Amino acid sequence: MALPHTGSYYAATAHSYAAFPPLAEPIEADVCIVGGGFTGINTALELAERGLKVVVLEANRIGWGASGRNGGQITGSLSGDVAMAREFRRTLGEAADDYIWNLRWRGHAIIRKRVAKYAIPCDLKDGHVQAATKPAHVAELRTMHAEAVARGMGADISFVEGEALRSLLEVPIYLAGLHNRRNMHVHSLNLVIGEAQAAASLGVRLFEDSEVTRLVPGKRPIVETARGRVSADTVMLAGNAYHRLGRGRMRGVLFPASLGILATAPLDEATARAINPRDVAVYDNRFVLDYHRLTADRRLIFGGGTNYSGRDSADIAAELRPALERTYPRLKGIGIDFQWSGKAGIIANRIPHLGRVAPNIFYAEGYSGHGIATSHIVAEIMAQAMTGTMGEFDVFDAVRRLRLPMGAALAHQALALGMWYFQLREKLR
Numbered sequence: 001m002a003l004p005h006t007g008s009y010y011a012a013t014a015h016s017y018a019a020f021p022p023l024a025e026p027i028e029a030d031v032c033i034v035g036g037g038f039t040g041i042n043t044a045l046e047l048a049e050r051g052l053k054v055v056v057l058e059a060n061r062i063g064w065g066a067s068g069r070n071g072g073q074i075t076g077s078l079s080g081d082v083a084m085a086r087e088f089r090r091t092l093g094e095a096a097d098d099y100i101w102n103l104r105w106r107g108h109a110i111i112r113k114r115v116a117k118y119a120i121p122c123d124l125k126d127g128h129v130q131a132a133t134k135p136a137h138v139a140e141l142r143t144m145h146a147e148a149v150a151r152g153m154g155a156d157i158s159f160v161e162g163e164a165l166r167s168l169l170e171v172p173i174y175l176a177g178l179h180n181r182r183n184m185h186v187h188s189l190n191l192v193i194g195e196a197q198a199a200a201s202l203g204v205r206l207f208e209d210s211e212v213t214r215l216v217p218g219k220r221p222i223v224e225t226a227r228g229r230v231s232a233d234t235v236m237l238a239g240n241a242y243h244r245l246g247r248g249r250m251r252g253v254l255f256p257a258s259l260g261i262l263a264t265a266p267l268d269e270a271t272a273r274a275i276n277p278r279d280v281a282v283y284d285n286r287f288v289l290d291y292h293r294l295t296a297d298r299r300l301i302f303g304g305g306t307n308y309s310g311r312d313s314a315d316i317a318a319e320l321r322p323a324l325e326r327t328y329p330r331l332k333g334i335g336i337d338f339q340w341s342g343k344a345g346i347i348a349n350r351i352p353h354l355g356r357v358a359p360n361i362f363y364a365e366g367y368s369g370h371g372i373a374t375s376h377i378v379a380e381i382m383a384q385a386m387t388g389t390m391g392e393f394d395v396f397d398a399v400r401r402l403r404l405p406m407g408a409a410l411a412h413q414a415l416a417l418g419m420w421y422f423q424l425r426e427k428l429r
Contacts, residue, residue: 001209002022002059002060002061002208002209002211003059003060003061003064004060004061005060005061005063005064005068005189006064006068006069006340006341006342007338007339007340008068008069008189008261008263008338008340009263009295009299009301009337009338009340010068010069010072010187010188010189010190011068011189012338013187013190013295013297014068014187014189014190014193015121015190015193015194017193017196017197019061019208020058020062020196020200020206020207020208021207021208021209022207022208022209022210022225022227022228023057023207023210023225023227023228023229023230024227024228025227025228026228026229026230026231027055027205027228027229027230027231028053028230028231028232029053029054029055029205029230029231029232029233030047030052030053030054030232030233030234031044031047031052031053031054031055031232031233031234031235031236031386032054032055032056032057032221032223032230032232032234032235032236033054033055033056033057033235033236033238034057034212034215034223034235034236034237034238034239035056035057035058035065035237035238035239035240035242035243036056036057036058036060036061036062036063036064036192036196036206036208037062037063037064037065037066037067037068037192037238037239037240037375038063038067038191038192038195038371038372038375038376038379039238039240039364039365039375039378039379039382040056040058040236040238041056041062041067041192041195041196041199041379042110042114042195042375042376042379042380043236043238043364043378043379043382043383043386044056044199044204044206045114045195045198045199045202045204045379046379046380046382046383047383047386047387048199048202048203048204049202050383050387052387053203054199054203054204054205055204055205055206055207055230055232056196056199056204056205056206056207057207057210057211057212057223057225057230058206058207058208058209058210059209059210059211059212059242060208060209061208062192062193062196062206062208063188063189063192063193063196065239065240065242065342065343066240066242066259066342066343066344066345066371067188067189067192067371067372067375068188068189068192068342069188069189069259069261069340069341069342070188070259070261070342070344070371070372071259071261071281071283071291071292071293071301071303072185072186072187072188072281072293072301072372073128073183073184073185073281073283073291073293073372074107074108074111074183074184074185074186074372074373075128075130075180075183075281075283075370075373076104076105076108076180076182076183076373077104077130077370078100078103078104078350078370078374079347079350079367079368079369079370080347080349080350080351080368081100083349083350083351084100084350084351085097085100087349087351087398087399087400088100088395088399090398091394091395091398092395099395101151103377105182106373106377106380107372107373107374107375107376107377108182108183108184108373110376110377110380111124111184111186111191111372111373111376112124112184114195114198114376115191115194117198118194118195118197118198118201120190120191120194120195120198121190121194122186122187122188122190122191122194123186123187123190123295123296124184124185124186124191125184125185125186125279125281126181126182126183126184127179127180127181127183127184127185127278127279127280127281128179128180128181128183128184128185128280128281128282129160129168129169129177129178129179129180129280129281129282130144130177130178130180130282130283130284130285131169131171131174131175131176131177131282131283131284131285132174132175132176132177132284132285133173133174133175133284133286134175135175137175137176137284137285137286138161138175138176140285141159141176141177141178141285142159144178145157145158145159145178148178153182156180156181156182157178157179157180157181157182158178158179159176159177159178159179160176160177160178160179161175161176161177165177167277167278168276168277168278168280169275169276169280169282170274170275170276170328170330171275171282171327171328172329173326173327174284179280183281184281185281185293186372187295187296188372191372207225207228210225210228211225211226212224212225213225213226215235215237215361217357217358217361219360220232220233221234221235221358221360221361223235233360234360234361234362234386235360235361235362236361236362236363236364236382236386237250237357237361237362237363237364237365238363238364238365239365240254240345240365240366240367240371242256242343243363243365249355249356249357250353250355250357250363250365251403252403252404253347253348253353253366253401253402253403254345254346254347254353254365254366255345255346255348255404256343256344256345256346257343257344257346257369258313258341258342258343259303259341259342259343259344259369260303260304260305260313260316260319260320260339260340260341261301261302261303261316261320261339261340261341261342262301262302262303262316262317262320262321262324262336262338262339262340263295263299263300263301263302263336263337263338263339264299264300264302264324264331264334264335264336264337265299265334265335265336265337266297266298266299267294267298267299267300267331267334268298269298271330271331272294272298274330275300275328275330275331276293276294279294280293281293288304288305289304290302290303290304290305290323290327291303291304292324292327299337300324300328300331300334302320302323302324302327303320304320304323305319305320305323313341315339316339316340316341317336317339320339321336344367344368344369344371345365345366345367345368345371346366346368346369347366347368347401348401348402348404349399349401349402350368351366351396351399352364352365352366352367352368352374352378352396353365353366353396353399353401354378354381354382354393354396354397355396355397356397362382362385362386364378364379364381364382381393381396
C-alpha cells in the first residue's frame, strides 16, 4: 500500500495531479528506473528526450522522499568538494578544478531551462545568502568570494557585511554573508511533480504505488512488483536514502540522516519584508547548518540540526524553535503550522555515489544534503552513460569509497561520532 506524502508544507500546497496507476501487468522498456524523486524523474526525462522508452516505478507517490521534503534551496554548494578535487584529479588531472567549478552551476541551468521549457509552476525565485556566524567563517566567505570573482562571477556574487548585510536580512547573529544572485529557491515538490508530468508528456510510463519486490539480473533484467513486472535492457536504481535493493558495491556507503524542517504560520507583509526584504534563501556555513527561506505565501521555512542517529526527531518544532528565534528575534512566539522530517543520503566523503552493480544495472545516490541541483546534474550524467557516453560517469565511478562493513545500528553510531568530532573541531576554531 502506497504511503501518502508526509504532513509537510509542500504536500499541503502541492498542485493536484491525476495519480499515476500502480503497475499491474508485465511490460517492456528500454530503461526501467526505480524511484520517483528528482534523480529518477529527471533521468527518465533526459532519456525520453533522447527517444528511449522509459518506465519509472515509485513505491509511494512522486516526490514522496527527500525530493518533496527538503529546504527548497538550489545552490552551487557541493558537499565534499575537497575530497572531490582529490579524487577527480586522479582521472581528470589538472582539469579537475575547472570541472568541479562548472559542476557547481550546471544544475541551475538545467532547472531553469526545464521549468521554462515545460512551464512548470513551482515558485522558482532567484537569490541566496550564505552567512557567517563567527570570524573564521567570515574569512572563508572572503576566500570564496575572491575565487568567484576570479572565475568571472563578480556580477552575480557580493561579499556583504554591516549595513549591506542588514539590507538583506534582519538576523543579528550573522557577521557577514555572500549574496549570490545566481542561486535559487523553489517549491521542491511542485518542481518534481511538474517534471514527472513533463516526462509523461514525452511517453514515459510512470507508476505509483509500485514497490519493487525483486530485481532479477540478466541480459534483460526483470524488475518485479506485487502485481506486475518490467523487462528492460537497462535498470537504474534511484531510491537514495530510501533504497532497499542494491548489494555489492552499494553496501556500506550511504547512510540515511534525518533532517527536520518546519514552516511557520503566514507572516504579514510588513514582517516578511522586515526580516527578508529581498526574499533570499539563506544558510550559514557551519558544518551542521541552519537553512531558511520565505515561501510564496510568506511563511518561513526553517530547517537544521541534522540527526545522524537514524531515528526521526520526536518534536521537530520544539527542537528548531530556539534556533529560529535566535536567528529571527522578531518571530519570537510565532505559530508553527507544519513540521516534518526527511532522510538525506549521506556519503562518508560527501561525493555522490554513482556506479553499477551489473553491466546493465546502474545506481545513483548520496547528495549529502545538496540534492536539488546535484540530482539534476547526476540525471544528465546517468542518461549520457546509459546511451553510451561514459566519460563523466566513469569519473564518479572511479572514486575510492569508505565503506562501513558493520550493521546499520553501529554504522549510524560511527557516523554520529564522526559528525560530533567535526562539530567540536569547528567550535574550537
